Amino acid sequence: MILNFRFLLLIPLFFSLGGCGYHLGEIKPTPMRRVSTIAVNTFKNSTLIPRLEAQTADAVVKQFQKDGTYQIDSADRADAIVEGVIMSVDKQPMRVFSSNVLQTSEFELTLKVSYRVIDRVSGAELMKGTAVGVTPFFTESDLVNSDLVTTQNMNYPIAAQRMAESLVSRVSEGW
Numbered sequence: 001m002i003l004n005f006r007f008l009l010l011i012p013l014f015f016s017l018g019g020c021g022y023h024l025g026e027i028k029p030t031p032m033r034r035v036s037t038i039a040v041n042t043f044k045n046s047t048l049i050p051r052l053e054a055q056t057a058d059a060v061v062k063q064f065q066k067d068g069t070y071q072i073d074s075a076d077r078a079d080a081i082v083e084g085v086i087m088s089v090d091k092q093p094m095r096v097f098s099s100n101v102l103q104t105s106e107f108e109l110t111l112k113v114s115y116r117v118i119d120r121v122s123g124a125e126l127m128k129g130t131a132v133g134v135t136p137f138f139t140e141s142d143l144v145n146s147d148l149v150t151t152q153n154m155n156y157p158i159a160a161q162r163m164a165e166s167l168v169s170r171v172s173e174g175w
Helices: 001-019 052-069 149-174
Strands: 037-038 080-096 104-119 125-138
Touching: 001 052, 037 052, 052 080, 080 125, 080 149, 104 149, 125 149
Parallel strands: 037 080
Antiparallel strands: 080 104, 104 125
16 A cells, blocks of 8 residues: 555656656757758858868868768758858957067957858758857967967867857757
8 A cells, every 4th residue: 555655656756757858869950850961062261361161161061070960961962051151260369468568469269150051952041140160379479480370370270160069059959
């Protein structure tokens, strides 16, 4: 009798745990529900900085592979195609040297990309938006040996990776 009473007390507990919001597998955004394979085209570059297109697309491909929601395929076989445009690459001064307040010691590199996800068969636009990647970087204290352009170019892949995380998160999860 006591055993049956304990069992009856556990039944509401089991039902309440069933609605906690946990799920198995991915839940794709509504426009992407039928997409299982995706292709990433080389991005277009609207900045004056050369050779960013392939690095940016490569960062997005690697992030899709890491995420695992969609399989990467060629543009002629994929369910959807990601197209992107590099809108801007900006560097903002963040910190100066204590010995020379006219010289910047830290910059913030910001990469802004607009993207569209297009259904390969119908040509319909499934999703679109912008993604931003930001990374700080430091310069050398020696003005003679400091090369700001080289340092910025070395940190571009980090900004591209952070932008790719944002883009893939929106395409895979909707946010």
